[in-house]
Amino acid sequence: AGAKDDTFNVLDLAEYTKNRPWWRKMFAPSSGSSAEKYNVATQLVIGGVTGWCTGFIFQKVGKLAATAVGGGFFLLQIANHTGYIKVDWNLIQRDMNKAKQQLKFHTSGNNMPPEVKSRVDEVVIFLKKNAILTGGFAGGFMLGMAS
Numbered sequence: 001a002g003a004k005d006d007t008f009n010v011l012d013l014a015e016y017t018k019n020r021p022w023w024r025k026m027f028a029p030s031s032g033s034s035a036e037k038y039n040v041a042t043q044l045v046i047g048g049v050t051g052w053c054t055g056f057i058f059q060k061v062g063k064l065a066a067t068a069v070g071g072g073f074f075l076l077q078i079a080n081h082t083g084y085i086k087v088d089w090n091l092i093q094r095d096m097n098k099a100k101q102q103l104k105f106h107t108s109g110n111n112m113p114p115e116v117k118s119r120v121d122e123v124v125i126f127l128k129k130n131a132i133l134t135g136g137f138a139g140g141f142m143l144g145m146a147s
Contacts, residue, residue, distance in 0.1 A: 040132055047136025054137075055144020 038046070079085045127134050 043130070043132040044136040047133040047138075048140035048143075051137035051140025051142075052144040052147075053140075055141040056147060057144075058141075059145050059147075 076085070080087055
C-alpha cells in the first residue's frame, strides 16, 4: 500500500529545441535573460551587430541633426544682422534666470519620481542579467559611431 513509483519521464532538451522555431526560442514570453539562452560568443555577436547598426544610424542622424541646427542658427544670424529680426536680449536673460532657478529647485531635492525610479531599476536589472550582451552592444555601438 505504501509502494513508491520511482519511474521518471526523460525529456531530451536537444530534441525539444530542434523542433521549435527560432523565433519562439528568441521571443518566448518567459524566456529569461539572454545569458541563460545563448553562449558567450553568440551574445557578443548579437550585441556587437545590433550595437554597430545602432551606432551607424545614430552617427548619420546626428550629422543630419547637427547640419539642420547649425544651418538654422546661421540663417537666424543672417536675419538678425540684416535687420529682419530683432532679438530682445533682456527678455532672453530674464527667461534664462527663471530657467536656472527652476533647475536649482528641482535638482536640490535629488528625489526621483517613483515611475522613473522603477524604470531605472528595471534597466539596471536587465544590464546585470545581460552583461555580456550589453558589453557587445557597447563595443559595436562605438565601432558604428567610428565608421
